[in-house]
Amino acid sequence: MADVALSLEGVCKQYGDFEAVRDLSFAVKRGTICGFLGPNGAGKTSSVRMMLGLSEPTAGQITVLGGTAAKALDRIGFMPEERGLYRKMTPVDVIVFLAGLKGVKASVARKRGKEMLEAQGLGPFMNKQIRSLSKGMSQKVQLISCLVHEPELVILDEPFSGLDPVNQQGLETVIRDLAKRGATVLFSTHVMQHAERLCEKVVLLTKGQKVFEGSLKEARAAAPRHLDLEGALGAADLMALPGVASVSDMGATEDGAHLWQCRLHAGQSAHEALKAAFLRGLDVRRFEAKEPSLHEAFIVLTGGEADA
Ligand SMILES: Nc1ncnc2c1ncn2[C@@H]1O[C@H](COP(=O)(O)OP(=O)(O)OP(=O)(O)O)[C@@H](O)[C@H]1O
Numbered sequence: 371m372a373d374v375a376l377s378l379e380g381v382c383k384q385y386g387d388f389e390a391v392r393d394l395s396f397a398v399k400r401g402t403i404c405g406f407l408g409p410n411g412a413g414k415t416s417s418v419r420m421m422l423g424l425s426e427p428t429a430g431q432i433t434v435l436g437g438t439a440a441k442a443l444d445r446i447g448f449m450p451e452e453r454g455l456y457r458k459m460t461p462v463d464v465i466v467f468l469a470g471l472k473g474v475k476a477s478v479a480r481k482r483g484k485e486m487l488e489a490q491g492l493g494p495f496m497n498k499q500i501r502s503l504s505k506g507m508s509q510k511v512q513l514i515s516c517l518v519h520e521p522e523l524v525i526l527d528e529p530f531s532g533l534d535p536v537n538q539q540g541l542e543t544v545i546r547d548l549a550k551r552g553a554t555v556l557f558s559t560h561v562m563q564h565a566e567r568l569c570e571k572v573v574l575l576t577k578g579q580k581v582f583e584g585s586l587k588e589a590r591a592a593a594p595r596h597l598d599l600e601g602a603l604g605a606a607d608l609m610a611l612p613g614v615a616s617v618s619d620m621g622a623t624e625d626g627a628h629l630w631q632c633r634l635h636a637g638q639s640a641h642e643a644l645k646a647a648f649l650r651g652l653d654v655r656r657f658e659a660k661e662p663s664l665h666e667a668f669i670v671l672t673g674g675e676a677d678a
Contacts, residue, residue: 374433375400375523375554376421381430383416383578390416392578394430398556398571400522403549405565406558408575409672414558415451417575418527421556422448435523444472447521449512451528451558457501461487461511464500465518472519479518486514490540506537513544524548526557530564542568562664572664576672586664593662593670597632597640599647600656605630611646613638627655636670 376398383391391413398404408414419425421432423439435442455464462483469479487496490510500508509532517524526545530538545568548555559565565572565586572589574582582589594615599608600623608617613634620629634640640659647654 373400374398375435376556377431377433378417378421379431381417381420381432382428383413383420383425384428390578391420391427391575394575394578394580396573396580396583398554400554401549401552402570403545403555403557403568405569405572406556406575407560407562407565407572407668408558409560411577412560412575413578414575415527416578418448418525418556418558421525422446442523444519445522447516447519447524449516449526449529451531455500455508455512455515458499460497460499461492461503461514462496464511465515468515469518472521474519482518483514486518487511490514506533509533510537510540513541517544517548520553522553524553524555526555528559529557530559530561538564562668566664574668574671581673582671589664589667589671590662591667592636593667594636595634595638595640595662596660597634597643598629598656598658598660599632599652599654600627600629601653602626603628603630603652603654607650607652608632608647611643613640613643627653 374397379395381391381394382389394417406414406417416425420427421434421439423443432439435445439446459467462480465483466476466479469483470476484496487493492507492510495503495507500511503511513529529541533541542564545555545557569586571585572582573580574589582592605617605619608614608630611632614632615635616633618631620631623629632643634643644657644659
């Protein structure tokens, strides 16, 4: 389909007897940002390598920009999880060299590379050897190298790891800008906050299998909502409210009051519990209904496998 940048159908990867990826199917629409999520060892890197044609699936079909990865290679930008650049070259020379492998003329790559280095605050370092750059700086150079040929599809394996919070934010901006100019971005991570801020869609893997594919809203719906209640309240009264699965005493507040966190059953809204609390005359002085975070959904969907 023309509006799909990447699709996997029934993809498996076997290393000897070990099945690292099992029957993985999903599609990413053009111009969107997709989070490829999962705990350590879930099979993200194995899948990414197959998407790029760097390793062959044991079974299944992968379509990249309408054909095979090999055919689309010049239209793909890839940043691997294991970073590494030629330490004795300068950022500009590395960028020009790698862009050349994608068919970009040296003069064009040099101009674009310099502009991108300036935009990333690396202007003063563009002619210094990579080995004199900090880890975060060389990671930026690597990112620029993977974007300088203006790829239609950008695949980033754990791009946020090793970056400080300011640079993480900078990378989020780069990813958003890529999608704004029509590129498709897939990035893997086990840190949910980035996915929460960036993605229209997330795919969640655990032990080589997809356990979720959909929007952030749909993912959050998998986790229970919370209702926080403050007052002179007892656990038994709270447990008797409709939809409440468990309660935790979060500590004393004032005048003998406590803050209680009521965890609701999946799919339950806080409305019924709150209504019942008031009808039963419970001493509710403050309340707050809380949507689950993507992190909570991740823990539920991975069956507690999360390491984030
Ligand atoms: N070449 C290989 N030979 C044998 N086993 C492998 C190989 N590559 C990966 N594995 C195993 O496959 C599983 C998935 O690994 P993979 O690197 O794809 O996971 P991941 O989700 O990217 O994890 P992480 O977030 O830790 O990088 C792991 O158990 C790993 O040990």
